[in-house]
Amino acid sequence: MAVAFTLNGAPAVVEAPEGMTLLQALRGPLGLSGPRFGCGQEACGCCYVTLDGEPRPSCALPAQAAAGRRVVTVEGLGSPEQPHPLQAAFLxxxxxQCGYCLSGILISAAALLAREPDPDEVAVRAALEPHLCRCGAHNRMIRAVLRAARMMREEERA
Structure with missing residues (x-):
């Protein structure tokens, strides 16, 4: 079954047989590497994408659920030439550290900043809570999201 949707701002069509997850479609035929397979049970956050602006795990979501919708992966946030403020702040x-969890964390952080441009630490921690990171970089991640929020507000004022 062909599934048509918007992927990182561009039209996409993928042949998705029944049982194919959105993550499998993104990493397989669509050739993206940002969303990662972690647990396969929607419990670790490595596979997060936004679906119509809401962060969602893609590892158990049927590919057909993306039909007619907007999907954004970490590849859609910025580029090496023009990184998203979150990417710049994380750097x-x-x-x-290892980076395995970062694509999902960046997606959830971007969704948070889109709906709440001036979050406090509690809001950032709540938004990132579904993400499992074994490196222990959580405090730096919280600081990075707060820094990105400041950067985005400053850009808006300029």
């Missing part, structure tokens, strides 16, 4: 705060 500045040295908020990633």
């Amino acid at each position: 500045a705060e040295q908020a990633g």
Whole structure:
């Protein structure tokens, strides 16, 4: 079954047989590597994407659920030439170690900042709570999200 949707701002169509998850479609035929397979049970956060602006695990979501919707992966946040403020802040705060969990964390943080441009630490911690990171970089990640929020507000004022 062909599934058509918007992926990182561009039209996408993928042939998705019954049982194929959105994560499998993204990593397989669509060739993206940002969303990662972690647990396969929606419990670790490595596979998060936004679906119509809401962060969602993609590892158990049927690919057909994306039909007609907007999907954003970490690849859609920014580029090396023009990184998203979150990407710049994570680098500045040295908020990633192994990086396995970061794509999902960046997606959830971007969704938070889209709906709440001036979050406090409690809101950031709540938004990142579904994500499992074994490196122990959580405090740096929290600082990075707060830094990105400041950067985005400053850009808006300029």
